[in-house]
Amino acid sequence: MSSSLEGYKGVALDVLRKIGAEVGDVLRIHKKDGAVYEGVLVPRFEYGDPECIVLKLRNGYNVGLKIQEGDRVEKIGEGVKPAYKPRPIPEAVSGLPRVSIVSTGGTIASRVDYRTGAVTPALRAEDLYSMVPELAEVAQVETKVLFSIFSEDMTPKHWSKIAEEIASELEEGVRGVVVAHGTDTMGYTAAALSFALQNLPAPVVLVGAQRSSDRPSSDAALNLIGAVVTAVQAPFGEVAVAMHRGLSDDVVAVHRGTKVRKCHTSRRDAFKSVNAELLGVVENGTYRQVSQDYRPRSPPGKLKVRPTFDEKAVLVKYYPGFNPEVLEKLLDMGYRGIILEGTGLGHVGSVCLKALERARDMGVFVGMTSQCIWGRVNMNVYYTGRDLQRVGVVPLEDMLPETAVVKLMWVLAQTDSLEEVRRLMLTDIAGEFSPRTSYRWSA
Amino acid sequence: MSSSLEGYKGVALDVLRKIGAEVGDVLRIHKKDGAVYEGVLVPRFEYGDPECIVLKLRNGYNVGLKIQEGDRVEKIGEGVKPAYKPRPIPEAVSGLPRVSIVSTGGTIASRVDYRTGAVTPALRAEDLYSMVPELAEVAQVETKVLFSIFSEDMTPKHWSKIAEEIASELEEGVRGVVVAHGTDTMGYTAAALSFALQNLPAPVVLVGAQRSSDRPSSDAALNLIGAVVTAVQAPFGEVAVAMHRGLSDDVVAVHRGTKVRKCHTSRRDAFKSVNAELLGVVENGTYRQVSQDYRPRSPPGKLKVRPTFDEKAVLVKYYPGFNPEVLEKLLDMGYRGIILEGTGLGHVGSVCLKALERARDMGVFVGMTSQCIWGRVNMNVYYTGRDLQRVGVVPLEDMLPETAVVKLMWVLAQTDSLEEVRRLMLTDIAGEFSPRTSYRWSA
Numbered sequence: 001m002s003s004s005l006e007g008y009k010g011v012a013l014d015v016l017r018k019i020g021a022e023v024g025d026v027l028r029i030h031k032k033d034g035a036v037y038e039g040v041l042v043p044r045f046e047y048g049d050p051e052c053i054v055l056k057l058r059n060g061y062n063v064g065l066k067i068q069e070g071d072r073v074e075k076i077g078e079g080v081k082p083a084y085k086p087r088p089i090p091e092a093v094s095g096l097p098r099v100s101i102v103s104t105g106g107t108i109a110s111r112v113d114y115r116t117g118a119v120t121p122a123l124r125a126e127d128l129y130s131m132v133p134e135l136a137e138v139a140q141v142e143t144k145v146l147f148s149i150f151s152e153d154m155t156p157k158h159w160s161k162i163a164e165e166i167a168s169e170l171e172e173g174v175r176g177v178v179v180a181h182g183t184d185t186m187g188y189t190a191a192a193l194s195f196a197l198q199n200l201p202a203p204v205v206l207v208g209a210q211r212s213s214d215r216p217s218s219d220a221a222l223n224l225i226g227a228v229v230t231a232v233q234a235p236f237g238e239v240a241v242a243m244h245r246g247l248s249d250d251v252v253a254v255h256r257g258t259k260v261r262k263c264h265t266s267r268r269d270a271f272k273s274v275n276a277e278l279l280g281v282v283e284n285g286t287y288r289q290v291s292q293d294y295r296p297r298s299p300p301g302k303l304k305v306r307p308t309f310d311e312k313a314v315l316v317k318y319y320p321g322f323n324p325e326v327l328e329k330l331l332d333m334g335y336r337g338i339i340l341e342g343t344g345l346g347h348v349g350s351v352c353l354k355a356l357e358r359a360r361d362m363g364v365f366v367g368m369t370s371q372c373i374w375g376r377v378n379m380n381v382y383y384t385g386r387d388l389q390r391v392g393v394v395p396l397e398d399m400l401p402e403t404a405v406v407k408l409m410w411v412l413a414q415t416d417s418l419e420e421v422r423r424l425m426l427t428d429i430a431g432e433f434s435p436r437t438s439y440r441w442s443a
Numbered sequence: 444m445s446s447s448l449e450g451y452k453g454v455a456l457d458v459l460r461k462i463g464a465e466v467g468d469v470l471r472i473h474k475k476d477g478a479v480y481e482g483v484l485v486p487r488f489e490y491g492d493p494e495c496i497v498l499k500l501r502n503g504y505n506v507g508l509k510i511q512e513g514d515r516v517e518k519i520g521e522g523v524k525p526a527y528k529p530r531p532i533p534e535a536v537s538g539l540p541r542v543s544i545v546s547t548g549g550t551i552a553s554r555v556d557y558r559t560g561a562v563t564p565a566l567r568a569e570d571l572y573s574m575v576p577e578l579a580e581v582a583q584v585e586t587k588v589l590f591s592i593f594s595e596d597m598t599p600k601h602w603s604k605i606a607e608e609i610a611s612e613l614e615e616g617v618r619g620v621v622v623a624h625g626t627d628t629m630g631y632t633a634a635a636l637s638f639a640l641q642n643l644p645a646p647v648v649l650v651g652a653q654r655s656s657d658r659p660s661s662d663a664a665l666n667l668i669g670a671v672v673t674a675v676q677a678p679f680g681e682v683a684v685a686m687h688r689g690l691s692d693d694v695v696a697v698h699r700g701t702k703v704r705k706c707h708t709s710r711r712d713a714f715k716s717v718n719a720e721l722l723g724v725v726e727n728g729t730y731r732q733v734s735q736d737y738r739p740r741s742p743p744g745k746l747k748v749r750p751t752f753d754e755k756a757v758l759v760k761y762y763p764g765f766n767p768e769v770l771e772k773l774l775d776m777g778y779r780g781i782i783l784e785g786t787g788l789g790h791v792g793s794v795c796l797k798a799l800e801r802a803r804d805m806g807v808f809v810g811m812t813s814q815c816i817w818g819r820v821n822m823n824v825y826y827t828g829r830d831l832q833r834v835g836v837v838p839l840e841d842m843l844p845e846t847a848v849v850k851l852m853w854v855l856a857q858t859d860s861l862e863e864v865r866r867l868m869l870t871d872i873a874g875e876f877s878p879r880t881s882y883r884w885s886a
Binding site: 042043054062150151152153154155156158159182183184185188189247262263264266267269270272309311314315316317318320321323325326329330333341343344345346347348349350351370372373374375376380381382383386402406439442443 | 486599627628635706708709752757758762763764772776785791792794813814818819820823829885886
C-alpha cells in the first residue's frame with residue numbers, strides 16, 4: 001500500500017487514487033445531500049469503516065466521511081505551512097519583573113504538522129514574544145527548553161528534573177516560574193512539584209493548551225498570559241495550574257496543584273479544581289486571589305527541595321468483577337504502597353480483604369480514595385469501610401486519587417518507616433486536604 | 444479492651460469510662476470554647492487521633508472531637524430505635540399499574556443501627572407503602588428481595604441474577620420494573636443490565652439513596668417515587684437510574700444506564716449523566732421525557748435476555764510512573780480484554796507499547812477510554828494515539844471507562860472471536876456511544 005494514502009482501503013482508496021490525492025493534501029468533499037467539507041486528508045487506521053475518508057477540518061477537528069454514490073471528492077491544493085518569522089525581543093521588557101519559562105513539551109509548545117494533520121512538539125521558547133506580543137507588557141521572560149515530550153510520557157524521573165530546574169531558577173531571584181506542559185498529565189506533575197518544592201518564594205505556574213498555538217481557536221495565548229501574570233502578581237508561594245476558566249476567551253482560572261484535574265478530553269476549560277476553591281483568576285491582565293486559604297510567598301532561603309520519588313506506588317481502580325489476585329500480583333512485584341480508587345465513600349468488595357490483610361502483614365501502605373472524584377471518603381458509615389480500616393486501609397479524606405498516588409511516590413522516597421509513611425500521608429503538606437467540604441463543590 | 448468502647452484509647456477512653464459511656468449511648472460534649480455537640484457515640488478505628496471522641500450527629504454525619512482540658516463530656520441517654528409498625532397496604536392500589544420492585548440491598552433498603560451508628564441493609568420490601576405513602580397513588584407495587592448486599596460486593600454473577608429476575612417480572616406483564624440498589628456500584632449494574640436486557644417492553648429503573656431512609660435528610664422517598672413514576676409513565680424501553688437532580692427535594696433526574704456515573708461520595712445529586720442528555724425528569728409526580736433520542740418500549744415478546752458476563756476483562760487506569768509490567772502480569776493471568784483508562788484524548792506512555800503489542804499478538808482486545816471522564820477520545824490527533832492504534836488499541840469514543848469494562852465482560856461472554864469482540868465493542872448496543880458531543884456536557 002502506498003504510504004501516501006496510509007491506512008486507506010476499498011472505495012475510499014479508489015476515490016483518492018483517482019484524483020491523485022495524498023495524505024496532507026487539501027480536499028473538498030461534496031456530499032450528495034449538499035453538504036460540503038473542506039480539510040486536510042489525514043492517515044487512517046486499522047479500525048473503523050474503510051469507506052470513510054478522514055479530513056482534518058479548519059477548526060482542528062477530524063471528521064470521517066463515508067463515501068457513497070453521488071458524493072464528489074476533489075483535490076483543491078496541498079497543505080501549506082504558515083510562514084513564520086520571530087520578531088526581536090522588545091527592549092522595553094528589560095525593566096519588567098523576571099519570569100522563567102521552563103518548557104517541557106505539550107500542545108502549548110507545538111505546531112500542527114500540515115503534512116499529516118498531526119500535532120508535534122516543536123516550540124522554541126524564544127518565539128514566545130512573537131506569538132504572544134502582550135507578554136512584553138507583563139514580564140521579562142527567560143526561557144529554557146528542559147524537554148520536549150508528550151506529557152503522557154512524563155515519569156517521576158522527569159518530575160525530579162523539573163523540580164531541580166525550578167529550584168535553580170528560583171535561586172536566581174525570579175519573580176515567578178512558569179512551566180509549559182502537555183495537558184494530559186499536567187495535574188500529576190503539578191501535584192508532584194507541590195510536594196517536591198516546599199516553602200516556595202514565588203508561584204510556580206504550570207500552563208498548557210488544549211489546541212495548538214497556530215490554530216485560530218488556540219487557547220495557548222490566553223493561558224500563557226494568565227500564567228505569566230500569575231507568576232508576577234500572585235501572593236502565593238505554591239504550585240498552580242493556569243488554564244481557561246470557561247469557553248469564552250477572557251478568564252484564566254488558577255488552580256492549586258494538588259486539587260486540579262483534567263476533566264474533559266478536549267474543552268478549553270477542561271481543568272477543574274476538585275474539592276477546593278480556585279486559588280485565583282486572571283482577567284484583563286490582572287490576577288485576583290479567590291481562595292483566602294493559601295501559603296504566601298516564603299522569604300528567600302527557606303525553599304525546601306525534596307525532588308525524589310519512589311515508583312513503587314501503584315494506583316488501582318476497583319470495579320465489580322475486580323479480581324483480588326491482581327492485588328496479590330502487585331504485592332509480589334514489590335510495591336511498597338497501594339492507592340485504591342474505591343467506590344462511594346471509600347469501599348472495595350469484601351473479596352479484597354484477604355489480599356489487603358497480606359499487604360498489612362507485609363508492611364505495605366494502603367490508602368483509600370474515591371472514584372467518585374468529588375466528595376470525601378468516610379469509612380465509618382458502613383461496615384465495609386470499618387472492615388477495611390481494621391485491615392489497615394487508611395482513608396485519605398478528600399484527596400484526589402491522582403494526587404494520592406503522586407504523594408505516595410514522594411512519601412516513599414522520604415522514609416522507609418511504614419509509621420512515617422502513614423503519618424506523612426495523613427499530614428497536609430501542600431493543600432491536598434481541604435479542611436471542610438463546601439456544598440458548592442461538585443461535578 | 445472493652446468491646447463497649449471499641450477502638451478508644453488514651454484520654455478519650457479515660458473520659459468515656461469515667462462517665463460510664465458505651466458505644467451507642469447518646470453523649471453531649473461541651474467544648475471549652477462554648478460549642479456543644481450531641482450525638483451517638485460510635486466505635487473508632489486504628490488510625491486517627493486517639494484523643495478524639497467520635498459522635499454521630501443527628502444530621503447523620505460523624506464528628507471527631509479532640510478532648511482537651513476544660514471540655515466536659517456527659518452521658519444523656521441511650522440510643523433508641525424509633526418505633527415502627529407497617530400499615531396495611533391500601534386497597535385502592537389494586538386498580539393501578541403494576542410495578543415490580545426488586546430489592547438488592549443498599550442504603551435505600553437500610554436502616555441505621557443505633558447501637559453503632561452504622562448503616563446495615565435491612566429493609567423488607569413490604570414496608571414501602573408505610574414508609575412512602577405517596578406510592579399508593581402511583582402504582583400497585585409488588586416486591587421481591589433478591590439479595591441484601593452492599594453494592595460494593597456486587598459482582599457480574601449478581602448482574603446475571605438481577606437480569607434474569609427482571610426478565611421473569613417482565614414476562615408477568617408489569618408496567619415497569621424498579622431495582623433498589625446500593626449507590627456505590629449502581630452505575631456499573633445499570634450498564635450491565637443495559638447490555639443483558641435488550642428490546643425491553645418497559646423501563647427498568649435502578650434507584651438508591653445516599654442517606655438511609657430513617658434519617659430526616661433521606662433522599663430515599665423522593666428517589667423511590669421518582670423511580671416508580673418513571674416505571675409507570677416513561678415511554679422508553681431502556682435501563683435507567685433515577686436519583687435526585689439537585690440538592691433540593693423536588694426533582695428526580697432519570698439517567699441512561701450506560702451514561703451515568705456516581706460523581707460525588709455523599710451528595711444527594713451524586714449521579715450525573717456523562718456525555719449525554721438526561722433521559723428525563725420526574726417533578727410533581729409526573730415523568731417528562733428530556734432526550735428525544737431513546738429506544739421506545741418494545742412490543743411484548745421481543746425481549747432479548749443475554750445475562751452472561753465473562754470476568755476476564757480488566758480496567759487499568761494509567762498514570763505517570765505506571766509500570767508496563769503490570770500489563771504483562773495481566774496478560775499472564777489470562778485476561779481476554781483490557782480497558783485502558785488513558786489520559787486526555789486517549790493516551791498511555793510509549794513505555795506501554797511493547798506490552799500492548801504482546802496483547803495484540805495474544806489476541807487480547809484492548810480498548811481505550813479517558814480518565815478525563817467527560818469528552819471523547821480521539822487517537823488521530825497526536826502521534827501517541829496513532830502509535831497505539833497501530834498496535835491494535837481500539838478508541839472507544841465517548842464511552843465511560845466503567846461502562847466499557849462492563850460491556851467488555853458482556854461481549855466476551857457472547858463470542859470467542861476477537862473480530863466479533865471488536866465489532867461489538869464498536870457497535871452501539873444500549874446508547875453507550877453518543878453520536879455527537881454537546882458543548883454543554885462537562886464537569
